[in-house]
Amino acid sequence: PEAATRADASSVEWMFQATQAQQLRANFLPRPQIVDGKEVVTLTLRETPEAAKAFEAAVKTQPAKYNSSTPFRGVVRLGDKQYGFVFDAADAESKAYTLLYFDANGNGDLTDDGAVESFESKQEKAKAEQEGSETKDDAKKEDVEKKTEVEKPAVSPPASRVRAAGPILLRSGMLGRPGSSPARHRFPRVDMKIAVDGREVEYSVLVSVYSRLQPNMGYAYASFGAGVYYEGEIEVEGRARRAVLVDYNSNGRFDDRTTLRHVGAVGTPQRLYPMSGDVLYLDPKPVANLRTIYGPSGVDFRNGIEKLLALDGRYYDLTVSPSGTELTIEPSTVARGFVRNSAAKYSAVIFGDLGMITINGTGNEPVAVPEGEWRLLSYTIDLTSEKKAEDAAKPQADEPPAAQPGRMVRAGTPKVTRASGAGTTAVRPVRVAKDETVLLPFGPPYTVALNPPVFRPGNDEMVFNLKLTGSGGEPLTSLMVDGARPPEPTIKILDPNGEIVVEGKFKYG
Numbered sequence: 363p364e365a366a367t368r369a370d371a372s373s374v375e376w377m378f379q380a381t382q383a384q385q386l387r388a389n390f391l392p393r394p395q396i397v398d399g400k401e402v403v404t405l406t407l408r409e410t411p412e413a414a415k416a417f418e419a420a421v422k423t424q425p426a427k428y429n430s431s432t433p434f435r436g437v438v439r440l441g442d443k444q445y446g447f448v449f450d451a452a453d454a455e456s457k458a459y460t461l462l463y464f465d466a467n468g469n470g471d472l473t474d475d476g477a478v479e480s481f482e483s484k485q486e487k488a489k490a491e492q493e494g495s496e497t498k499d500d501a502k503k504e505d506v507e508k509k510t511e512v513e514k515p516a517v518s519p520p521a522s523r524v525r526a527a528g529p530i531l532l533r534s535g536m537l538g539r540p541g542s543s544p545a546r547h548r549f550p551r552v553d554m555k556i557a558v559d560g561r562e563v564e565y566s567v568l569v570s571v572y573s574r575l576q577p578n579m580g581y582a583y584a585s586f587g588a589g590v591y592y593e594g595e596i597e598v599e600g601r602a603r604r605a606v607l608v609d610y611n612s613n614g615r616f617d618d619r620t621t622l623r624h625v626g627a628v629g630t631p632q633r634l635y636p637m638s639g640d641v642l643y644l645d646p647k648p649v650a651n652l653r654t655i656y657g658p659s660g661v662d663f664r665n666g667i668e669k670l671l672a673l674d675g676r677y678y679d680l681t682v683s684p685s686g687t688e689l690t691i692e693p694s695t696v697a698r699g700f701v702r703n704s705a706a707k708y709s710a711v712i713f714g715d716l717g718m719i720t721i722n723g724t725g726n727e728p729v730a731v732p733e734g735e736w737r738l739l740s741y742t743i744d745l746t747s748e749k750k751a752e753d754a755a756k757p758q759a760d761e762p763p764a765a766q767p768g769r770m771v772r773a774g775t776p777k778v779t780r781a782s783g784a785g786t787t788a789v790r791p792v793r794v795a796k797d798e799t800v801l802l803p804f805g806p807p808y809t810v811a812l813n814p815p816v817f818r819p820g821n822d823e824m825v826f827n828l829k830l831t832g833s834g835g836e837p838l839t840s841l842m843v844d845g846a847r848p849p850e851p852t853i854k855i856l857d858p859n860g861e862i863v864v865e866g867k868f869k870y871g
Contacts, residue, residue: 377646383588389581390582405580416437421472434584441556442559448472547570554567558684567587587612611639631789642666670696670716697733700731702723704725706724706725708805713736735794737791742780745780784836804834808838
């Protein structure tokens, strides 16, 4: 397929622009200096030795002088190489980074690429020039009016109006003059050629920077997002499909697979979070809820770049070249077994040696899964239909039911009944063998337990946490009944005589 630049976000193409940019943070610390016998505090970039070494290895030639006393410098890896960059200000007094030096040709020289000005800076300058032109026109008109008044008989002195003389200063809100709020600046797309596994390919990157610099502290975030994707048509089982390949993690490669991140304190069960690699869209369609395309099980046409691709109930071997220029989908011959769960209707995300896959099942029906060891990452049990049937079977009361405290349902909110949970290191993986069926434990029955209380001496309070755990040892992360959370559980602490010492309610969180 041919490389295509970013499209209008008002169409389905906005999905292909929803990437995860590489972000680099810079912190600036105060540094006292003696200037003309007086102590002056300036900001200096807090840079690790590794970061400084990486920049010096990537950049050999820089401008003789930067406008900013605190330029933001660093490197970003695209494909096989690290590219140096420096964000600079328009002048010595500006507190926003409106200029970008980026070594797009990778020769280590920031001066031959030239400085690129941000969109916001150009817009503000154009607006200032327009306002200045209008001010001059008004001043000329006023001079003519004054001359006319002098020639007429004096009746009463004309009303005077104060007007600005000379250039108008740019607004601080956009360009971040001293004392301004944080400023975000976006730069024109950088088109370049990069090497991916030794092969030179065209690539584009979208750059922005967000900064806040104050007399005693400062910080900045640089964002480098993929500015190109690949699109083409691929035939699967005799059916032509639209295929869109996205460098989701914006590192110049298109073959990155999902990885797992463990989050939590050492010695306690840690949550398993999938870290997205790159993404393949097959026959993408518009969605009403924009958030659905970000999750692994949100829409069926969004696929991670895994060894296996689940499509229309079948598994296929997926191969993507690092440069993104080649993609093949072939029927897989991997041996398969089955998993089951008693939930009436569920969707679960599992992870194994072949990557991350999403499965959908109903009440103990076997679901085909490639053989191997699989870990539970997340699941959602949807009992909306069952809850409606249960309510319909109940005898209708003559009086409307009393309102339940703590249950607020927003107008227009779907009245869903569902439970969601997440995998942790405490949840044992399941081993699937060829042609055999194994239980994938999660969901009911749930157990309720109090975690050991935590004493906060500063507030002189004791904190109790209520935990709901599923049958597989997984924590329950979300619970909705008829579109709202159930009433908050209550707690009472009694003394040895059974008298209430304190009582209250738990809070969701």
